Amino acid sequence: MPTRRLMLALAAATLAMTTHAATGPYDEAADAKADVQRALDTAARTQRPVLVIFGANWCKDCRALDAALKAPANAELIGKEFVVVKVDVGNFDRHLDIAERFGNPIKKGIPAASVLSPRQQLLYATRGGELANAREMSETGVYDFFHKVAANAKGGQ
DSSP, rough: OHHHHHHHHHHHHHHHHHHHHHHHSSTTSSHHHHHHHHHHHHHHHHTTOEEEEETTTTOOOHHHHHHTTSHHHHHHHHHHHHHEEEEETTTTSSHHHHHHTTTOOGGSSSSSSEEEOOSOEEEETTTTTTTTGGGGSSSSHHHHHHHHHHHHHHHOO
């Protein structure tokens, strides 16, 4: 009987983890290359830079950044200034080629970001782990960070 209870507990835990991963901010089943290409196509049409956000659903800082970006002031800034695409890096075993292509911003941790011009030039990458402590950043701190990134991206286009 204890074995049956253990099996039920393991099944429930597995289901909970699967459900959590499916509802996280990163689509683990997404075709990241196609998503990035769609974002680049949109950027070319709208003349806005692309903000590529790298992360994973298991990452508490990634979820914190995602929540902060949904705050009204941040959502308005990001929506106005960037075409956004999220790329799931799993356990640093997925889409590493995309991260490498865009300045390897994940080298010092996730969440991480790269900004690309509408002409696909790298304008910025978080090579120093600037967002890796997102849980400690306030919504205002996130706003200030991306406001500065957006201002610098405008100068680089």
